[in-house]
Amino acid sequence: MFIQIKNVYFQYSKGNPVIKGIDLEIERGEFVAIIGKNGCGKSTLSKLLNGLLIPTSGHILIDGLNTASPSNLLAIRKKASIVFQNPITQFVRTTVEEDIAFGPENLNVPTDEISQLVNNSLEFTSMSEFRYREPKTLSGGQMQRTAIAGVMAMEPECIIFDEVTSMLDQKGKCEIFAYINKLKKIGKTIIYVTHRIEEVLDADRFVHLDNGIIDFIGTPTDFFKLDDLDQMGIEVPEIVQLYSMLYNEGIIKQSLEITDISRLEENLCQLLSEM
Ligand SMILES: Nc1ncnc2c1ncn2[C@@H]1O[C@H](COP(=O)(O)OP(=O)(O)OP(=O)(O)O)[C@@H](O)[C@H]1O
Ligand SMILES: [Mg+2]
Numbered sequence: 001m002f003i004q005i006k007n008v009y010f011q012y013s014k015g016n017p018v019i020k021g022i023d024l025e026i027e028r029g030e031f032v033a034i035i036g037k038n039g040c041g042k043s044t045l046s047k048l049l050n051g052l053l054i055p056t057s058g059h060i061l062i063d064g065l066n067t068a069s070p071s072n073l074l075a076i077r078k079k080a081s082i083v084f085q086n087p088i089t090q091f092v093r094t095t096v097e098e099d100i101a102f103g104p105e106n107l108n109v110p111t112d113e114i115s116q117l118v119n120n121s122l123e124f125t126s127m128s129e130f131r132y133r134e135p136k137t138l139s140g141g142q143m144q145r146t147a148i149a150g151v152m153a154m155e156p157e158c159i160i161f162d163e164v165t166s167m168l169d170q171k172g173k174c175e176i177f178a179y180i181n182k183l184k185k186i187g188k189t190i191i192y193v194t195h196r197i198e199e200v201l202d203a204d205r206f207v208h209l210d211n212g213i214i215d216f217i218g219t220p221t222d223f224f225k226l227d228d229l230d231q232m233g234i235e236v237p238e239i240v241q242l243y244s245m246l247y248n249e250g251i252i253k254q255s256l257e258i259t260d261i262s263r264l265e266e267n268l269c270q271l272l273s274e275m
Contacts, residue, residue: 002028002158002189003049003080008058010044017056018044020212028157031190033200033220036209037233042193045209046162049191050080063157078107081156085163087147091135096127096146099135103154114153121149125179141172148179158189165199173199198237202259208232221258239264 003026010019018041026032034042047053048060051067062079065072081103084090093099097118104114122128125145130138135146144164151159161180165173177199184190192200200206206223208216210232216223224240226232236244239261246252246268256267 001025002030002063004061005048006058006060008048008055008060010048010053010056018212019048019055021058022212022214024207024214024217026158026189026191028189029187031184031192031202031204032207033197033203033205034191034193034207034209035195035197035200035234037195040209041212042195042209043162046082046160046191046193049158049160050082051076052082074107077156078154079156080158080160081151081154082160082162083144083147083151083164085166087143088136090147090150091143094134095132096135096138096149097122097131099146100150100153103150107154117153117155118149121152124152124182125149139172140167140169141175144168144172144176145179148176152183156188158191159183160191160193162193163195165194165196197234198261201237201261201264221255224258237261239268243268 003024005022005024008019008022009017011017022045034045036042044053048055048067049062051073054068060067062076065076065079067073067076091099092102100118100121101114104117109117119128122131125148127142127145127149130142130146135143138146147164165176168176180190180192192203194200201220203220205217206220207214208223216226224236224244229236240258243252243256243258243264247255252268252271254271256264258264
């Protein structure tokens with residue numbers, strides 16, 4: 001198992017536990033969405049996953065390496081990196097290419113390899129034309145792509161995205177999803193944190209956090225079968241609501257996979273037109 005979270009509790013220095021006994025295992029190449037309301041502990045969990053925070057009790061193993069051991073930290077950062085919500089706070093250098101080089105430099109990658117990694121990452125994220133720009137002068141979507149390029153340059157096996165689209169318009173969001181899909185195709189493990197469910201319908205699994213506890217792990221299709229989504233404060237996409245209503249009323253008998261809004265629309269139209 002690539003990521004193992006065992007009975008993890010976490011509390012910030014002052015205050016009550018924020019993560020209250022979490023168990024979760026994630027396989028290599030999986031696309032896992034961590035969903036839940038504001039303040040339920042998603043970002044805290046993300047930071048626990050790459051050793052930015054250390055469990056108060058319990059443990060987290062990344063590819064067998066315990067995040068609590070300082071000697072493992074460098075290796076863990078190589079395996080799992082985070083892209084945060086607001087990239088502007090993370091830029092440390094004056095040009096895009098220097099900023100992308102910062103991660104591998106910190107991981108002690110030999111200098112001659114770094115320029116190749118930077119070039120590949122710029123190309124992967126279609127940011128080559130902006131390589132000499134000051135990161136702060138980029139658009140929101142370009143900044144987020146720079147942040148992804150910076151993470152790519154460290155060649156992690158797992159990338160954790162924490163609310164990365166919250167500052168972006170529809171076009172910026174589409175750009176980011178395109179790159180996430182590309183990462184998925186090349187076999188990266190993706191952990192995508194969001195409170196907007198419509199963004200992650202094609203995830204392999206949903207992990208729903210409620211006040212520091214996981215109360216659901218399963219496929220999106222199974223998640224939408226839960227009957228207390230309202231009480232959980234989940235905004236179910238309209239097309240999913242329509243499908244669930246028709247299915248629950250017995251009007252549609254066929255169980256459809258909920259993995260993609262446009263495919264669901266198509267399948268639903270097809271079924272309705274055949275009635
Ligand atoms: N540095 C900190 N010190 C103390 N408490 C914190 C700190 N960071 C977060 N918290 C608290 O921990 C809880 C979980 O916060 P966290 O940021 O993990 O939630 P979240 O699910 O990511 O929320 P959001 O959807 O708003 O990003 C909140 O009650 C928050 O106030
Ligand atoms: Mg958060």
